[in-house]
Amino acid sequence: MLDQVKALHQELEKAQVSNQDELESFRLRFISRKGVITELFQGLKQAAPEDRKELGRVLNELKDQAQQKFKNLIHSLEVQAASTSSSDLDLTLPPGGVNLGAVHPLSAIWERVIEIFGRMGFNVSDGPEIEDDWHNFTALNFPPNHPAREMQDTFFIEKDPDIALRTHTSSVQIRVMEKQQPPIRTLSPGRVFRNEAISARAHCIFHQYEILYVDENVGFKDLKQTLFHFAREMFGKNVKIRFRPSYFPFTEPSAEIDISCLICQGEGCNICKYTGWVEVGGSGMVDPNVLENCGIDSNKYTGYAAGLGIERTAMLKYQINDLRLFTQNDIRFLEQFRSLGF
Ligand code: DAH
Numbered sequence: 001m002l003d004q005v006k007a008l009h010q011e012l013e014k015a016q017v018s019n020q021d022e023l024e025s026f027r028l029r030f031i032s033r034k035g036v037i038t039e040l041f042q043g044l045k046q047a048a049p050e051d052r053k054e055l056g057r058v059l060n061e062l063k064d065q066a067q068q069k070f071k072n073l074i075h076s077l078e079v080q081a082a083s084t085s086s087s088d089l090d091l092t093l094p095p096g097g098v099n100l101g102a103v104h105p106l107s108a109i110w111e112r113v114i115e116i117f118g119r120m121g122f123n124v125s126d127g128p129e130i131e132d133d134w135h136n137f138t139a140l141n142f143p144p145n146h147p148a149r150e151m152q153d154t155f156f157i158e159k160d161p162d163i164a165l166r167t168h169t170s171s172v173q174i175r176v177m178e179k180q181q182p183p184i185r186t187l188s189p190g191r192v193f194r195n196e197a198i199s200a201r202a203h204c205i206f207h208q209y210e211i212l213y214v215d216e217n218v219g220f221k222d223l224k225q226t227l228f229h230f231a232r233e234m235f236g237k238n239v240k241i242r243f244r245p246s247y248f249p250f251t252e253p254s255a256e257i258d259i260s261c262l263i264c265q266g267e268g269c270n271i272c273k274y275t276g277w278v279e280v281g282g283s284g285m286v287d288p289n290v291l292e293n294c295g296i297d298s299n300k301y302t303g304y305a306a307g308l309g310i311e312r313t314a315m316l317k318y319q320i321n322d323l324r325l326f327t328q329n330d331i332r333f334l335e336q337f338r339s340l341g342f
Contacts, residue, residue, distance in 0.1 A: 001043060005058050008036065012065050017073050018080070026073060030066040037063050102338040106207060106326055109314045110189050113209050116233045120226065122187040122211070127172035129191055133162035135171040139293040140250040155193050155204075165193035169210035170250060170307055173286075176212065177294035182301045183215040189310065200270060200322040207310035214286065214296065214303030220253070223283055223304035231259060235317060242277065251284025251305060262316045271321050278316055281308030 012030065017023045029035050040059055047055055103111075114124055127135070137149055148154060148167060155165040172188035188210040196202045213222065224243065231241045240260035248254045259280050261272035268274035283306035288298035311323050318337075320326075325333050 001040065001047065001055060002058065004040065005062055008062055009065065012062075012069050015069060015073070017077065020077070023073055023077060027070065031070055037066060100338075102334055102336075103340040104326075104334065105314045105318055105320070105337050105340070106310055108337065108340045109310050109317060110207070110209075112234065113189060113310070113313070114187065116230055117187040117211065120185075120229070122185045122213075125172055125176050125186045125188045126190065127166070127169070127175045127188065129166055129193070130157060131164060131166040131171050133164070135174045136164060136166050136168070137162075139174040139290065140170055141287050141289045141293070142249045146249065151195070153195055155195055166190075167194055168192050168307055169208040170305070172210055173212045173250075173290075173305055174294060177214065177291070177296055182296060182303070184212060184303070185215075186212050188212070198324060200324065203311070203323055203327070205327075206323075208281070208307050209310060211283075211306040211308075212286075212303065213305075214291070214301055216301060218285075218302045218304055220285055220304065223285070223306065226304075227257060227283065227306060234313065235259065235262060243283070246282060246284075248282055248284055250287050250290050251282075252287045254282065254284035257281050257283055257306065257308065259316055263319050263321055269321065271315060278312060280312045280316070281306055283307070 008030075015026060017026055027035075030037060032038070037059065040062075044052055044055055044059070118124075133149075137146070142148060149162075154167050157163045157165065169188050169190045169192060172186075172190065176184060176186050176188070190208065190210075191205060192208050193205055196204050198204060211226070213226070228241055231239050239262065242258045243255035244258060246254045246256040257280050258277040260266060261269065261276050261278050263269050263271050263278075264276070266276040268276065272278045283304065286303040286305050291298040291301060291303065311326060314320065314326070315323065
């Protein structure tokens with residue numbers, strides 16, 4: 001029997017498994033109740049009584065060895081499985097690039113506008129996106145029956161008294177002038193809302209920047225020169241700007257601002273409606289009624305104001321021909337602005 005035990009010790013020492021089937025064979029042979037070791041324990045009964053104690057010790061040793069070996073084999077199979085399932089991991093490869101985000105083009109324009117006007121002495125002001133009728137319409141000289149006050153143009157939140165999502169950043173002009181006497185030189189970028197169908201040129205949510213300058217002796221020439229300078233800073237020396245006579249309740253005289261189309265370079269495209277010019281906003285001399293509504297003496301002070309679209313500005317600057325791209329979150333679009341940095 002001792003020879004048999006010795007042979008089994010050696011067999012155990014050498015045993016290797018490479019899969020679950022082989023492990024199971026090992027278990028059946030050495031561990032199970034029908035295995036060789038149990039069989040040897042049963043043989044003890046036939047051994048001479050004086051040998052039994054020593055044989056029992058030897059067999060228990062063998063049993064311990066088998067159980068330890070079994071644990072080791074289970075562990076080695078687990079290690080093997082883990083390393084084969086990640087065999088596509090090549091630790092010698094150089095690390096992949098880290099994908100940094102990019103500044104959204106609208107944010108880039110927003111920041112650039114603040115920078116350009118900041119250098120001309122304009123501070124930044126802000127107002128609420130949910131506005132009352134006074135700041136969005138009445139103080140801006142809108143007559144009671146003006147079409148902008150209708151449901152089809154404005155998102156109303158409450159009626160009587162009217163509370164709405166602001167339709168333009170001109171409401172911030174009122175908020176600033178109510179609080180501050182001239183000289184006022186302020187820029188108000190912000191989000192605005194209009195009840196409009198979404199298309200390549202229009203959206204129900206978009207952004208504007210409002211420019212307001214009120215002081216003694218401010219004239220239309222100041223408005224023109226400031227916007228001309230701004231356009232050159234924003235779009236480069238070759239840009240052309242033109243003022244088209246227009247009407248707004250809060251300015252007199254009023255003008256729409258056009259920028260030469262930088263998308264088609266004047267050849268004609270869907271954004272400039274084949275005219276070579278893109279309207280970027282409105283402007284004019286602040287109507288004396290508006291100054292008076294805010295407690296500013298219109299005999300002493302005059303001012304100019306303008307409101308331009310951030311989306312329109314970004315479309316011209318980056319040659320984007322569909323405004324919907326700004327809000328679709330398509331990574332292929334956004335990635336193209338990586339170079340703008342943070
Ligand atoms: N608030 C006007 C709009 O959203 C734009 C505008 C026109 C703003 C003339 C002005 C201005 O400050 O003077 O259509």
